[in-house]
Amino acid sequence: MANLQTGPFLTSCARTDVGMRRSSNEDAFVLVDLDAPTTAIACSGERIEIAGKRMLLALSDGMGGAAAGEVASCLALSTLVRELHRRSNERMDCALEAAVHVANARVLEAASCAERQGMGATLTAVVIVDDIAWIAEVGDSRAYLLRDNKLHQLTRDQSYVQMLVDMGAISEEEAKASPKKNVILQAVGTTPDLRVALGRLSLRRGDRLLLCSDGLSNEVDDRELAELLTRNPPDVACEHAIESANQHGGRDNVTAIVAVIDGDALPPAEANEPLTATHSVLQEFSGSPR
Numbered sequence: 001m002a003n004l005q006t007g008p009f010l011t012s013c014a015r016t017d018v019g020m021r022r023s024s025n026e027d028a029f030v031l032v033d034l035d036a037p038t039t040a041i042a043c044s045g046e047r048i049e050i051a052g053k054r055m056l057l058a059l060s061d062g063m064g065g066a067a068a069g070e071v072a073s074c075l076a077l078s079t080l081v082r083e084l085h086r087r088s089n090e091r092m093d094c095a096l097e098a099a100v101h102v103a104n105a106r107v108l109e110a111a112s113c114a115e116r117q118g119m120g121a122t123l124t125a126v127v128i129v130d131d132i133a134w135i136a137e138v139g140d141s142r143a144y145l146l147r148d149n150k151l152h153q154l155t156r157d158q159s160y161v162q163m164l165v166d167m168g169a170i171s172e173e174e175a176k177a178s179p180k181k182n183v184i185l186q187a188v189g190t191t192p193d194l195r196v197a198l199g200r201l202s203l204r205r206g207d208r209l210l211l212c213s214d215g216l217s218n219e220v221d222d223r224e225l226a227e228l229l230t231r232n233p234p235d236v237a238c239e240h241a242i243e244s245a246n247q248h249g250g251r252d253n254v255t256a257i258v259a260v261i262d263g264d265a266l267p268p269a270e271a272n273e274p275l276t277a278t279h280s281v282l283q284e285f286s287g288s289p290r
Helices: 068-086 092-110 160-167 172-177 222-231 234-247
Strands: 009-017 027-033 044-049 054-063 123-129 132-138 142-147 150-153 197-202 207-212 254-262 279-283
Touching: 009 027, 009 054, 009 234, 027 068, 027 254, 054 068, 054 207, 054 254, 068 092, 068 123, 092 123, 092 132, 092 197, 092 279, 123 142, 123 207, 123 254, 142 222, 150 222, 160 172, 207 222, 207 234, 222 234, 234 254
Parallel strands: none
Antiparallel strands: 009 044, 009 254, 027 054, 054 123, 123 132, 132 197, 142 150, 142 207, 197 279, 207 254
């Protein structure tokens, strides 16, 4: 048995793929220690101690003509890292929200030239500080938690079909089949009036996190995602997730970040403990199509 003394420890991996239908990849990701942001986290399966550190896992799915989507996603993430690095003394939920707003302003500014008009990007980020994960979301890239072999979606799609589901106008199954399922209600760089969804998760020993673009969540169902996370270490889970998305059609770029958090510094998950006992929504997004 692995020695779990001290900790917590993080084992993480990230992979991105162009998919089967696209000619370029507009997804981007970062895994970084915010106190040493020029050095990326080893993301090929190395287990590292993270006590006292601020570890960022984030992805962005760009949109726009030509190479604009790629510009938007990369700019959103680089700005996020820079802003979080310099906000080390702020409360993390406040720092996350402020950093996302600065990223939004940077992408809006970059989109002002004619060839980049309409560009934008989703942004989903998790910052792990000791036994807490802070979550921020704009758009429909998702964050999941696998705990006690049960998969929980930590984020809520900021999309047209999710709005219809919330209103009771369509069912979850109808939403999955809707031709409008990729219509999102806001994105980084498309509006100055951004509403960042924020959450807080108290971590448990053995928690597994998955962040992914809709190129994965639109192609692979929750049952298969749970199976991939349960049976595989992060590097293999990422590879298999992308393979599965491509086998199901690969209609979009695909990005997956998988992380395992363990160590006896973390409490074990209690049997039948509801997610609401450890996960709280700090700020919700609610809106209408723009």
